[in-house]
Amino acid sequence: MPETAKTSFRPISFKPTIYAGVLFAILLFGGTAGFIVYEGKLQKRADEVQMIYKDLLDFRSTLTLIDQQLSVTHDRPEVLQNIIRNTKLLQFRSINFQARAEKNRMHDLASWMKSNQLVLEKMIVDIEMKRVEAGNRISLMILELDDIILKTAIDVRLSSGKVYDTVQLFFFIVLAVLVVIIISAGWVIVSNYRQTVMPLNQLAEKLRMLNEELPESFHDTAEEVKKNIRPEEFSNDVNEITDSIVRFCQNIELKNKKLDELFIKDEKTNLYNYRHFKDHLIVDVARAKRYNERVSMTMIDIDRFKAYNDANGHVAGDIVLERMARIIREECREADIPARFGGEEFAILFPRTNSRKAIDIVDRLREIIAAEPFYHEKAVPGGQLTISAGIATYPDDAVDWYSLINKADKALYRAKQTGRNKVVHFREVEIEEEGESEQEKGEEKKAGE
Incomplete structure (x- = not known):
């Protein structure tokens, strides 16, 4: 994996994401409910202030009407009775205004209405007594009321603006939260992609490359x-x-x-079979050729095994094969390839091994087998079961794997010919053949003379 891909990431756990989602849902519903309640209170106060403002305008109209009526006539009883009735109505309404103003925290209006309740009561007395002070009191009240109406109009505007601002703020907060959610969701998706999909793609690619051609x-x-x-x-x-x-x-x-x-594996001896032995032989000879190394092999045959089988039966012969195979496995090195070549013949491949080392290993194996007691081995000629072995080495004795087998088999044949229970290297066979050839040439030369 490239170094740039080895940056450590904090593993993603969806539990915090789920908990955060539940918490956000609770906050969202709670915040929405709180906003609805708060906005409802603001809207209610704005409506009440708006209604008070309209009532104040009506209050002023009534007060102006009384002032006009006082300025027109003072001696008509029915007009005076109507003025007194309207003034008492204003007095009652001022009490209602005071309560509504205190409820909506309009302190200036509440204070003015409270102080002018007494003024309205005195106006009623002045009107009944036909005093001119009543007109002066009304004119002063109108001036003061105009100031109160102006303040109330400002309060109406502020209340409506506060409702509007609150709604705007709520939508801004909701928009900001949605942006945060979108960014967070995008980060989770990207992180999950980087930590899940990308690694899986890399893993799949690596698996494809590794398994494309290699059986192992x-x-x-x-x-x-x-x-x-x-x-x-x-x-x-x-x-x-x-x-x-x-x-x-x-x-x-x-x-x-x-x-x-x-x-x-060979089923009877648990050694490698000929097919596996040949595959390794081909590979090891090719490697030895490339790196200028030595590869040795030996062919082993049990001496007089047919006589043993004829005397003791094939079941006893199979037991002998198994015991000899076990001895061969124990004496071989870890890199060696012991195999059953066929019948009572065995073969051992010695990678990166010269002829001298191979001869030492096989000769020690021959001595161990010769000393091993076998069932009814006295029945064979010589009174014991032994082995003969032939050894050949690449590239000293052979040019390829096929000729290496033939040379080892030829050395085995010479060991069997020259007395059995012995190890013969193909070099010895060549020397003997060269000597025999020289002897034959000498005899032919003498015969010619």
Whole structure:
């Protein structure tokens, strides 16, 4: 994974998001309910102030009418009675104005109405007594009332403006919250994309590359995933998927190993079969050719095994094969490839091993088998079961894997010819053949003379 992709991210957990969403919903509903209640109170006061303003205008009209009537006539009883009735109505209305003004915190209006209730009472007395002071009191009240009406008009405007501003503020807050939600949601989506979708795409691409051509890539896939996908970098979902893939690859690798063992192992001896041996031989010879190394192999045959089978039966022969195979496995190194070549013949491949080392290993194996007690081995000629082995080394003795097998088999044949229970290297066969050839040439030369 590129270094730029290894920046640590805090894993996304949807629990805080859910909790935040629930809290936001509670705040939204609570805030909306609170705004509705608060806005309703403001609107109610604005309506009441508006109504008081209209009533004040009506109050002033009545007061002006009384002033005009007083200035026109003083001696007509029916007019005076009408003036007194209107003045008493104003007195009653002033009490109502005072209560409404105090309720709506209009202190100037409440104070003025309270102080002029006594003035209206004196006006009634003055009108009944036909005094001119009544007109003077009304003129003064009208002047004071005009000032109160002006203040009330300002209050009406302020109340209506406060309602409007509150509504505007609420919508601004809602808009701001929506913007925050959109930005937060976008951040969550982007983060989730970076921590889930992108890693999954990278993981899928890596799996595709690793498994495209390599049959053993399950192991590589699991190792690459464990190495490059770190738990602290991505979300819990990606980590769970990663762990599942690792476990899946490991399980598949384990099952493949078991299947490979069944496919590449000989059922009777549990050694590798000829097919697997040949595959490794081809690969190791090609590697030795590339890196200028040595590869040795040996062909092993059980001496007089047919006589043992004829004397003891094939079941006893199979037991001998299994015990010899176990000894061969125990004496081989970890890198060696022991195999059952066929019948009572075995083969061992020694990668990166010269002829001297191969001879030492096989000769030690021959001595161990010769010393091993086998069931009824006295029945065979010689009184014990032994092995003969032939060894060849690439590139000293052969030019390819096929000729290496033939040379080792030829060395084995010479070991069987020259007494059995021995190890012969193909070099010895060549030396003997060269000596025989020189001897034949000498005999032919003498015969010619």
